[in-house]
Amino acid sequence: xxxxxxxxxxxxxxxxxxxxxxxxxxxxxxxxxxxxxxxxxxxxxxxxxxxxxxxxxxxxxxxxxxxxxxxxxxxxxxxxxxxxxxxxxxxxxxxxxxxxxxxxxxxxxxxxxxxx
Numbered sequence: 001x002x003x004x005x006x007x008x009x010x011x012x013x014x015x016x017x018x019x020x021x022x023x024x025x026x027x028x029x030x031x032x033x034x035x036x037x038x039x040x041x042x043x044x045x046x047x048x049x050x051x052x053x054x055x056x057x058x059x060x061x062x063x064x065x066x067x068x069x070x071x072x073x074x075x076x077x078x079x080x081x082x083x084x085x086x087x088x089x090x091x092x093x094x095x096x097x098x099x100x101x102x103x104x105x106x107x108x109x110x111x112x113x114x115x116x
Contacts, residue, residue: 017042023048045080051083054094080114
């Protein structure tokens with residue numbers, strides 16, 4: 001579900017990093033909940049790359065998402081990753097090892113471009 005209803009309480013927890021799957025914005029909502037991240041050093045890792053489908057996201061789309069999230073939290077406090085894991089069920093997902101490496105490469109290339 002959407003993060004907004006619990007965002008203030010979640011981000012008040014004393015953690016250095018928050019890893020949040022955001023690859024499905026219809027389910028998670030927009031990035032306005034990032035406004036609840038208190039001042040400090042904690043980082044929010046945006047899981048924008050799906051580990052459930054083989055289709056490769058575009059770098060432009062990821063950069064747009066990072067720009068949008070940056071409206072609510074300083075880019076130095078954001079990070080990019082795939083969602084939780086490439087095999088989140090016993091049977092895994094229909095994502096080959098090659099697909100996984102392409103997605104990880106996309107994350108790295110996008111991060112280098114965004115945080116240059």
